[in-house]
Amino acid sequence: MKYDIRIERTKNPAPKPDPDNLGFGKIFTDHMFVMDYDNAHGWHDARIVPFDNITLHPAATVFHYGAEIFEGLKAYRTPDGSVQLFRPIENIRRMNNSAERICLPQLDEEGALDALLKFVEVEKDWVPSAPNTSLYLRPFMFGADPFLGVHTVDKTTYMIIASPVGSYYKEGLNPVTIMIETEDVRAVRGGTGYAKCGGNYGASFRAGKKAEEKGYSQVLWLDGVERKYIEEVGAMNVMFMVGDEVVTPALTGSILPGVTRKSCVELLKSRGYKVSERLFSLEELKEACASGELKEAWGCGTAAVVSPIGHLAIGDEIYTINNNEIGKVTQELYDALTDIQWGRAADPFGWITKVN
Numbered sequence: 004m005k006y007d008i009r010i011e012r013t014k015n016p017a018p019k020p021d022p023d024n025l026g027f028g029k030i031f032t033d034h035m036f037v038m039d040y041d042n043a044h045g046w047h048d049a050r051i052v053p054f055d056n057i058t059l060h061p062a063a064t065v066f067h068y069g070a071e072i073f074e075g076l077k078a079y080r081t082p083d084g085s086v087q088l089f090r091p092i093e094n095i096r097r098m099n100n101s102a103e104r105i106c107l108p109q110l111d112e113e114g115a116l117d118a119l120l121k122f123v124e125v126e127k128d129w130v131p132s133a134p135n136t137s138l139y140l141r142p143f144m145f146g147a148d149p150f151l152g153v154h155t156v157d158k159t160t161y162m163i164i165a166s167p168v169g170s171y172y173k174e175g176l177n178p179v180t181i182m183i184e185t186e187d188v189r190a191v192r193g194g195t196g197y198a199k200c201g202g203n204y205g206a207s208f209r210a211g212k213k214a215e216e217k218g219y220s221q222v223l224w225l226d227g228v229e230r231k232y233i234e235e236v237g238a239m240n241v242m243f244m245v246g247d248e249v250v251t252p253a254l255t256g257s258i259l260p261g262v263t264r265k266s267c268v269e270l271l272k273s274r275g276y277k278v279s280e281r282l283f284s285l286e287e288l289k290e291a292c293a294s295g296e297l298k299e300a301w302g303c304g305t306a307a308v309v310s311p312i313g314h315l316a317i318g319d320e321i322y323t324i325n326n327n328e329i330g331k332v333t334q335e336l337y338d339a340l341t342d343i344q345w346g347r348a349a350d351p352f353g354w355i356t357k358v359n
């Protein structure tokens with residue numbers, strides 16, 4: 004079921020930004036998608052309107068009880084000038100899973116995909132064409148009931164905003180330095196770890212800040228129950244090449260099921276790699292580091308695609324992985340995924356959705 008979308012175009016289109024200085028998420032396009040919900044009317048008043056500030060009641064649920072979920076995906080400009088999305092239905096399904104977890108309303112899958120595609124169509128000129136640039140899309144949903152009683156949300160807003168973004172890697176794919184976080188946890192089983200909700204980020208800021216102060220770029224999260232198993236790296240999923248096996252933590256409920264993670268697993272399996280989604284303990288990681296069995300490690304997510312890990316700090320020990328150089332499998336994944344995303348290679352998996 005498609006939503007009936009009203010389109011109101013801006014009378015003051017902004018000049019397009021310098022493609023060399025886009026950064027990440029600082030510049031926004033001319034329009035935004037907005038749609039409202041309440042139990043009495045369901046989803047209604049879908050509209051693409053000029054980008055502007057929004058007005059909310061100071062008691063709106065999102066400010067007090069963290070009723071907020073979001074998604075992140077990109078629109079890519081291909082060599083022939085067309086625009087395409089990478090597995091957008093996965094983001095819409097995940098959004099609905101996130102919504103279910105914190106009792107926000109479900110979107111119609113077909114309608115949400117249609118809205119996303121229509122929005123990108125309106126903003127098509129904002130999809131940059133310089134190498135490795137893209138238009139980052141941020142769908143999000145929040146509770147807007149104007150009262151303070153602790154309650155499940157009725158009045159809800161769903162929006163999509165977009166930001167042209169530059170290459171995540173200014174100086175090539177440089178390995179990062181990671182610290183194991185042993186105090187804070189990001190999420191626990193039974194909590195909201197598998198949902199993409201803003202509250203998870205609030206819980207992760209302190210560890211990220213501490214790591215940064217110590218000179219590391221990210222933390223490696225352990226599970227919140229036993230503090231024993233590897234979960235994610237920063238806000239990315241994580242993979243390890245141990246011997247001839249690619250290992251990534253199994254989706255136990257506290258890990259965000261990344262679209263990039265899923266794509267890496269499917270791609271590697273299709274190329275004959277041995278891939279295991281299983282529990283992977285810190286103990287096992289340490290042993291693999293010490294024995295030299297750990298060949299490569301990388302984070303994966305939409306923003307960076309893959310991010311090689313060059314150093315791993317476990318307590319006072321610092322292990323160097325693959326000579327602090329990007330590994331063969333990491334590079335292979337980066338090339339294969341980005342070639343499909345930017346339309347430089349055929350898409351044998353059916354992952355691409357074209358924008359009109």
Ligand SMILES: *Cc1c(COP(=O)(O)O)cnc(C)c1O
Pocket residue numbers: 075199235237238239240259260261262263264303304305306
């Ligand atoms: C969004 C996100 C990821 C990566 O998901 P992708 O769909 O690959 O972008 C991983 N971990 C967390 C915590 C996230 O929020």
